[in-house]
Amino acid sequence: MLIRFENVTKRFGSFIAVDDVSLDIEAGEFFSLLGPSGCGKTTLLRMLAGLETPTEGRILIDGVDMVGVPPNRRPVNMVFQSYAVFPHMNVAQNVAYGLKIDRVPKAEREARVADALALVKLSEFAHRRPDQLSGGQRQRVALARALVKRPKVLLLDEPLSALDAKLRDAMRGELAQIQRDVGVTFVMVTHDQDEALAMASRCALMNRGTLQQVATPGDLYEYPANRFVADFIGTINLFEGTLSVDAPDHAAVTTPALDAPIHVDHGVTGATDAKVWVGVRPEKIAMTPASGPRPTGPAAMPQANVTHGTIMTSAYLGAVTFYDVATAGGTMIKVSAPNGTRSASPALPAGTAVWLHWAPDAPIVLLG
Amino acid sequence: MASARGISGGSRSAFWAVFLTPALWMMLFFVVPLSVIWAYSFGRTLGLTEVVVTGTLANYVRVFDPVYLMIFAKSLVFAGVTTAICLIIGFPYALVMTFASARAKILLLLAIMLPFWTNLLVRTYALMAVMRTEGWINDGFGLVGLGPFEMLHTNFAVITGLVYVHLPFIVLPLFSTLDRLDRSLIEASLDLGAGHLRTIFQVVIPIVWPGILSAVLLCFIPALGSYLTPDLLGGPDSQMIASVIERQFKRANDWPFGAALSFMLMYLTLAAMAWRALAERRAAGKEAH
Numbered sequence: 217m218l219i220r221f222e223n224v225t226k227r228f229g230s231f232i233a234v235d236d237v238s239l240d241i242e243a244g245e246f247f248s249l250l251g252p253s254g255c256g257k258t259t260l261l262r263m264l265a266g267l268e269t270p271t272e273g274r275i276l277i278d279g280v281d282m283v284g285v286p287p288n289r290r291p292v293n294m295v296f297q298s299y300a301v302f303p304h305m306n307v308a309q310n311v312a313y314g315l316k317i318d319r320v321p322k323a324e325r326e327a328r329v330a331d332a333l334a335l336v337k338l339s340e341f342a343h344r345r346p347d348q349l350s351g352g353q354r355q356r357v358a359l360a361r362a363l364v365k366r367p368k369v370l371l372l373d374e375p376l377s378a379l380d381a382k383l384r385d386a387m388r389g390e391l392a393q394i395q396r397d398v399g400v401t402f403v404m405v406t407h408d409q410d411e412a413l414a415m416a417s418r419c420a421l422m423n424r425g426t427l428q429q430v431a432t433p434g435d436l437y438e439y440p441a442n443r444f445v446a447d448f449i450g451t452i453n454l455f456e457g458t459l460s461v462d463a464p465d466h467a468a469v470t471t472p473a474l475d476a477p478i479h480v481d482h483g484v485t486g487a488t489d490a491k492v493w494v495g496v497r498p499e500k501i502a503m504t505p506a507s508g509p510r511p512t513g514p515a516a517m518p519q520a521n522v523t524h525g526t527i528m529t530s531a532y533l534g535a536v537t538f539y540d541v542a543t544a545g546g547t548m549i550k551v552s553a554p555n556g557t558r559s560a561s562p563a564l565p566a567g568t569a570v571w572l573h574w575a576p577d578a579p580i581v582l583l584g
Numbered sequence: 585m586a587s588a589r590g591i592s593g594g595s596r597s598a599f600w601a602v603f604l605t606p607a608l609w610m611m612l613f614f615v616v617p618l619s620v621i622w623a624y625s626f627g628r629t630l631g632l633t634e635v636v637v638t639g640t641l642a643n644y645v646r647v648f649d650p651v652y653l654m655i656f657a658k659s660l661v662f663a664g665v666t667t668a669i670c671l672i673i674g675f676p677y678a679l680v681m682t683f684a685s686a687r688a689k690i691l692l693l694l695a696i697m698l699p700f701w702t703n704l705l706v707r708t709y710a711l712m713a714v715m716r717t718e719g720w721i722n723d724g725f726g727l728v729g730l731g732p733f734e735m736l737h738t739n740f741a742v743i744t745g746l747v748y749v750h751l752p753f754i755v756l757p758l759f760s761t762l763d764r765l766d767r768s769l770i771e772a773s774l775d776l777g778a779g780h781l782r783t784i785f786q787v788v789i790p791i792v793w794p795g796i797l798s799a800v801l802l803c804f805i806p807a808l809g810s811y812l813t814p815d816l817l818g819g820p821d822s823q824m825i826a827s828v829i830e831r832q833f834k835r836a837n838d839w840p841f842g843a844a845l846s847f848m849l850m851y852l853t854l855a856a857m858a859w860r861a862l863a864e865r866r867a868a869g870k871e872a873h
Contacts, residue, residue: 267771287774300772304790313786314776358772365776 218243218401219264219369224273226259233259235425236273241418243368246395246402248416252448253407256425261371261405265294278368288317293362294371297378299354301346307333307357308342314365332364335394352383359391363398372404376411388414409449413437421445437497442584446495453498453549459490459581467581468517469494473547479513479520481576486583493582498538498552500578506569514576522573525549530563537563541572625843635839643844652828656848659825662739662814663807666746670754670803671796673747678758679784682765693759700752708816711745712736715817737819745813754803761795762788794864801860805853825849 219241226234234256241247249257262268263275266287275282277291293314302310311332315325333339336356346354355375362370375391376384392415395402406412412419413433421428421436421444428448429441440446443454455478457471467484468477469492478494486492504511506524513520525541528548539551549572555562564570625644627637646652681692699707714720715735725731735741769791773783789796811826818824825845832842 265771265775267775287771288777288779292775294772294775296768296772298766298768300766300768302769302772302787302791313773313778317777317782361772361776 217241218245218278219403220274220276221260222274222276224260224263224270224275226256226263226268227271232425234263234270237422237425237427238273239420239427239430241401241403243401244399246392246415246417247404248412248419249403249405249422250409250412250416250419251407251422251428254424255422257405257407257420257422258373260422261294261373261403264369264403265292265371266290291368292371293365293367293369294373295355295358295362295375297373297375299351299358299378301349301354301357301361303346306343306345307338307349310346310357311361311364314361318365328364329360332360335363335397336360351378351380352387355379355387359394363394363400367400369401369403372402374405374407376406377408384411391415413449421448423448439580440495440582443493443495443582446493446580446582451498451550451552452495453501454582455494455496455547457492457494459484459486459488459492462486462488466516466576468520469579469581473545474523474543475545476513476522477517477520478579479517479576480579480581481514482581484581484583486581490583494579495582496574496579498550499536499554501549501551501572501574503539503541503551503553503564504571504573506571508571511571511573513573521576521579522571523549525570525572527564527566527568527570529566532563539564541570621843622847624840625847627840629838629840632837643841644848646841647844647848652825652845655823655825655828656852658823659808660852662742662746662822662824663804663810665743666750666807667754667800667804669743669747670750671800674751674754674758674799674803675796677751678755678762679788681755681759682762696752696755699748704749704812707749708745708812711741711748712816715741715744736817737822739818739822741817742814742822742824745817746807746810749810749813750803750807753806754799757795757799757802758792761792761799765792794867797860797863801856804856808852808856809849 217240219239221237221239224234224237225232237256237260249260251257259268263270264277264282266282266285266289270283282290302313305313308329311329312325315328320328329342330339333342336359338353338356338360341349341353346357349357355378359375372391376387379387388411391402395415404412404416413436416433418430418432419436420430423444429436429445431439431441436445437449440449440452446452447454455469455471455473457469457473457478459467460470460477461468462484464483466479466481468479470477471494478496480494484492502511510524511522512518513522523543525543528540528542530540531538534555536552536554539553541549541551543549551572623637624635626639626641627635628640628642630636677692677696681689684692712719716722717732717734717736719736721735722732725733765788769787770783773787774780778786808824809826810824811830814822814824815827826849829842829845829849832838832845836842
């Protein structure tokens with residue numbers, strides 16, 4: 217592996233920013249550190265850059281212990297959140313700055329600067345001053361300035377947060393493309409889960425200084441390790457209940473929130489009668505009119521995974537419609553329905569009585 | 585439309601009410617007296633207390649007498665050397681202050697501000713006590729068998745005193761400039777491989793250059809007009825122009841010549857400010873290309 221955090225802890229006074237984090241990142245990955253603000257992700261990135269020193273633990277890059285190595289001697293470069301483009305240098309001078317320090321000969325330097333500017337599509341802007349550039353262009357300068365040094369790792373601190381929504385979407389694809397083109401390992405900090413899911417090959421979700429889960433975007437969404445992950449990534453219905461059946465290949469949870477038990481097609485490594493949480497994503501819940509027959513649950517437990525409810529509110533978003541459905545017991549369930557066919561009235565009106573049901577592979581049992 | 589009428593009505597009288605007080609104050613206590621002195625500079629004394637404004641340029645011709653030109657030149661050199669030393673001491677000091685912890689920042693600020701809050705006369709006499717031939721410094725040298733050195737009433741004493749007095753004038757504006765500098769610019773420079781010295785000379789100084797010029801001017805102008813420090817610490821050959829001006833108004837009782845000397849000093853100050861404005865415009869012009 218290229219980067220290894222070994223039991224890294226960082227304290228600022230009595231505040232623990234990063235709490236005993238161990239993490240490996242492989243070469244060539246587009247790795248994302250994700251989490252709410254104050255979760256320690258930026259501190260972790262800054263420790264990798266050498267801008268902060270771990271209180272405890274070791275950080276290795278390519279097998280070399282980085283503790284005590286100053287930022288200017290590390291094989292990493294960073295794209296700062298504010299871009300930090302030098303205002304007194306033009307675009308080409310900004311990009312050449314790091315190469316001049318490395319005493320790269322002039323001819324090679326100019327060629328590399330030209331290549332880097334071409335990579336970020338800024339060739340015509342080489343002689344512009346930073347104050348004559350847009351935010352997106354300044355970010356490209358910061359990217360070129362870091363990549364031209366050919367670092368082993370490129371660090372990105374909230375790279376898209378200062379851009380407007382349209383540009384952010386465009387840059388998402390472009391950053392991922394640049395990463396594939398240059399093959400450099402990217403480590404990106406973001407609080408925006410869409411950004412992390414869309415770009416990263418793997419994500420580490422953090423909360424209060426600790427790692428919650430390290431997984432691919434798909435696993436993070438479909439197989440969250442705990443309640444925090446399930447709740448942070450996307451939208452989910454969480455029901456607190458008791459494990460009533462715990463077989464190797466299936467399990468059932470009874471919950472006071474619903475009349476019927478929840479049946480899942482995976483075993484749970486917990487004792488029967490344990491308190492657990494069950495999560496069901498809104499798009500995995502099917503909705504049928506209450507006038508129709510009661511849907512049947514899984515063969516092993518036909519009464520499970522079905523509930524009756526009334527639509528309270530709906531939000532039509534074009535591609536999908538979100539519903540808040542209340543059960544007779546007062547539990548609110550979020551349901552999303554794709555608008556697969558064109559319709560004059562795509563959202564069901566509030567007050568409509570419906571059946572909600574889901575497949576046994578839809579719920580996930582969460583122990584923590 | 586309604587709001588436009590509002591400005592031309594109530595807001596306008598409010599504007600005049602706020603504006604007139606300081607405007608009148610400035611007229612009465614700054615513009616009028618200064619104009620009187622300016623008029624005096626084109627006149628001559630008549631008897632003991634009277635001055636007649638004759639429109640003569642004789643006072644200005646006298647200013648260009650080599651004796652006075654030398655004193656002007658010496659004042660410029662003293663102020664220049666003082667400013668240079670203040671900058672050499674003050675820039676690193678302000679830099680350290682910028683990056684110090686909140687607690688250390690307050691202590692460093694106090695260290696600069698405490699003398700500033702103490703009466704100048706007290707500070708100057710204290711400095712005399714330290715630098716006297718029988719003072720503490722020479723006592724210290726005496727312990728190791730050196731000296732005593734004649735320090736008081738020399739140009740060295742004047743420069744030392746001027747640096748001591750004017751250090752806050754350069755440290756405070758430099759600190760406020762450096763404190764506003766985006767830290768990530770410094771971090772980016774380190775991240776790109778630069779050492780600390782290179783970062784200071786190639787990133788920090790070029791970016792805060794306008795702030796440095798302002799600080800230099802804020803130090804240079806009062807240093808140029810220093811009166812008490814050279815008078816008390818200096819010897820016979822370390823007079824600065826303010827002492828000469830004072831002598832014209834008091835002992836020589838030659839108000840017209842004193843006025844002409846004062847206005848020469850003011851023109852020099854204005855020239856320094858014009859240089860600052862030009863330097864800023866040139867920097868802005870360079871940025872546009």
